[in-house]
Structure formats: C-alpha cells, structure tokens
Amino acid sequence: MNGIETIRARLAARYALDLYLPASRAARRLRETSRALRGKRSVATRLEQAEWRGLLPRRSIRLADTGKRSGNVNVAELAILAQAAAATEPGRTIVEIGTFDGRTTLNLAINAPADCPILTLDLPDEHETAFPLEDSERPLVQKLASGERFRACASAWRSFAARITQAFGDSATYDWTPCYGRAGLVFVDGSHAYDYVRKDSETAFDLVASGGVVLWHDYGVWPGVTRALEEFEAVRRLGLRHIRGTSLVLWRAPARVTPHTVAGQDGAEPLHVAAPAATAVDGTPPFLPRE
Numbered sequence: 513m514n515g516i517e518t519i520r521a522r523l524a525a526r527y528a529l530d531l532y533l534p535a536s537r538a539a540r541r542l543r544e545t546s547r548a549l550r551g552k553r554s555v556a557t558r559l560e561q562a563e564w565r566g567l568l569p570r571r572s573i574r575l576a577d578t579g580k581r582s583g584n585v586n587v588a589e590l591a592i593l594a595q596a597a598a599a600t601e602p603g604r605t606i607v608e609i610g611t612f613d614g615r616t617t618l619n620l621a622i623n624a625p626a627d628c629p630i631l632t633l634d635l636p637d638e639h640e641t642a643f644p645l646e647d648s649e650r651p652l653v654q655k656l657a658s659g660e661r662f663r664a665c666a667s668a669w670r671s672f673a674a675r676i677t678q679a680f681g682d683s684a685t686y687d688w689t690p691c692y693g694r695a696g697l698v699f700v701d702g703s704h705a706y707d708y709v710r711k712d713s714e715t716a717f718d719l720v721a722s723g724g725v726v727l728w729h730d731y732g733v734w735p736g737v738t739r740a741l742e743e744f745e746a747v748r749r750l751g752l753r754h755i756r757g758t759s760l761v762l763w764r765a766p767a768r769v770t771p772h773t774v775a776g777q778d779g780a781e782p783l784h785v786a787a788p789a790a791t792a793v794d795g796t797p798p799f800l801p802r803e
C-alpha cells in the first residue's frame with residue numbers, strides 16, 4: 513500500500529513540473545495575448561523573473577494529497593516548494609506562515625531531509641490581529657479545522673507528518689525569536705494584507721539562516737503582496753526573483769554572520785523552541801529533532 517502511495521506521489525511530482533507548469537505558462541501567455549488583442553492591459557509585475565531550475569537544484573520529490581482547495585498553492589507551486597524543502601540544509605528548520613489545511617505543510621515534511629523540523633503557524637478564528645486583514649481572506653481564517661491534511665494523512669506519510677509542529681497565533685506577535693537565524697526555508701503565505709506581508713517578510717529575513725531560502729506566494733495576485741515585495745526590492749535591492757509561470761517569489765539569503773545566527777550555526781547545539789502554544793501532532797515537545 514505504501515509502495516503504491518509512493519509511486520503515485522512520484523508521478524504527481526513529474527506531472528506537476530513537466531506537464532502542469534509548462535501548460536499553465538502557455539495558458540497564461542494565451543490569456544495575456546487575448547487580453548491585449550481586446551485592448552485590455554494586464555497588471556504588470558516588476559520583479560525580475562527566473563526559471564525555478566535556475567534557483568533550486570532538481571531533486572527527486574514526491575507529492576501527496578495534491579487535490580487543490582481554494583486557498584492552496586497550485587500543484588506546480590507545490591512541487592517547487594517541495595524542491596526547496598528537499599534542498600534545505602540538513603538540520604535546519606522549515607517555517608510556514610499560514611497553515612490553512614496543511615497540504616503544503618505535509619509536502620514540505622515529506623520532501624525535507626529527515627532531520628529538518630517543520631513549524632507551521634496559523635491564525636485561530638476570532639484571534640486578535642495586530643493589523644487589519646483583507647475582508648476577502650476571512651474565509652481562509654474562519655475554517656473548521658487547520659492542518660487537517662497532515663493530521664489525517666495516509667499511513668505512508670505519517671512518519672513525515674510527525675516532524676511537523678503546529679502553532680497558533682498572529683504572525684505579527686508570535687514569538688519567533690528562538691528560531692532566528694535557524695531556518696533553511698521560510699514560506700510566507702499568511703495574511704495578504706500589505707502590513708502583514710511587510711511584517712511577515714521582516715520576520716522571514718530574521719528567521720532565515722545564511723544560504724537559506726524565503727518563498728512568498730501570491731505575488732501578482734494579491735495587491736498587498738505585490739506592493740510589499742516590489743517596495744522591498746526597490747529599496748533594498750535584495751535580488752528577489754519571481755519564479756516564471758507561478759506566483760512564487762524566491763530570495764536566497766547570502767552567507768553572513770549576524771547576532772541572530774551566532775547560536776545554532778556551524779554545528780552548534782540542536783534547536784529547541786519553548787513555545788507553549790506549539791504542540792506537535794503526536795503530542796511530543798515542539799521542535800525537538802526526531803529519530
């Protein structure tokens with residue numbers, strides 16, 4: 513049974529990168545041409561575009577439970593996120609801001625090196641927020657459950673899901689400091705309101721270790737995401753890259769030494785986060801690397 517699940521997951525990954533991505537790019541070009549012919553202008557995005565293969569190494573990945581719900585990334589974006597997880601430096605943490613149903617979280621866990629803990633944060637409904645949310649994203653917050661796709665995953669993926677620590681809170685006020693400088697990958701996909709994208713991006717910059725990667729979703733889709741990322745690039749010249757054919761933006765942190773990275777780098781002690789709200793799906797203490 514697990515063997516069949518694994519074969520299916522490998523085929524899903526091939527489909528996502530080798531069929532879905534080129535087809536969706538061609539469809540996007542057709543839509544843009546059609547709009548131009550009808551005299552309608554598409555909203556231009558300014559970040560430099562790059563092929564995902566120029567930004568991440570291609571690894572053998574698996575994609576599980578790929579059915580897309582409104583609010584999820586598309587399957588090509590899921591595959592690129594899985595590639596980023598697979599390329600994460602062993603022992604580094606993977607952080608996701610915005611769990612939703614946990615489809616991306618599960619696939620990050622399945623493809624990450626075995627000793628990479630995954631932390632995902634979601635906003636509970638009715639929780640106070642530091643900044644206003646966009647009205648149209650409220651349905652993503654007001655949901656019955658969060659992370660159900662890793663909590664109730666197929667048996668083939670349960671040992672991977674056990675590496676996930678699910679935390680709850682507002683990304684703007686959550687205490688991220690124990691993770692500063694320790695993340696090999698940060699996926700920013702929480703609120704799409706401008707103030708949140710700015711704040712979550714600053715958090716991601718603090719979290720990411722040298723050589724690590726930050727990925728954002730919904731660039732060119734949600735105005736708050738597009739504006740915040742273009743402003744960062746205009747002011748800081750970070751080298752943000754819009755991954756062609758997707759709404760993902762990638763930034764790789766340069767090699768650096770900062771006060772945040774002194775502990776936990778270069779073979780220092782393993783990560784332990786004392787976040788009382790964070791509880792692993794199997795009830796083990798948050799963030800302790802597992803066997």
Ligand SMILES: C[S@@+](CC[C@H](N)C(=O)[O-])C[C@H]1O[C@@H](n2cnc3c(N)ncnc32)[C@H](O)[C@@H]1O
Nearest residue numbers: 584610612616634635652653682683701702703
């Ligand atoms: C677009 S969905 C995330 C989709 C998910 N990353 C995926 O790939 O399937 C956005 C999620 O961010 C959460 N969210 C919104 N505002 C937040 C905040 N201030 N702090 C933490 N999570 C937030 C919402 O509750 C929702 O679950």
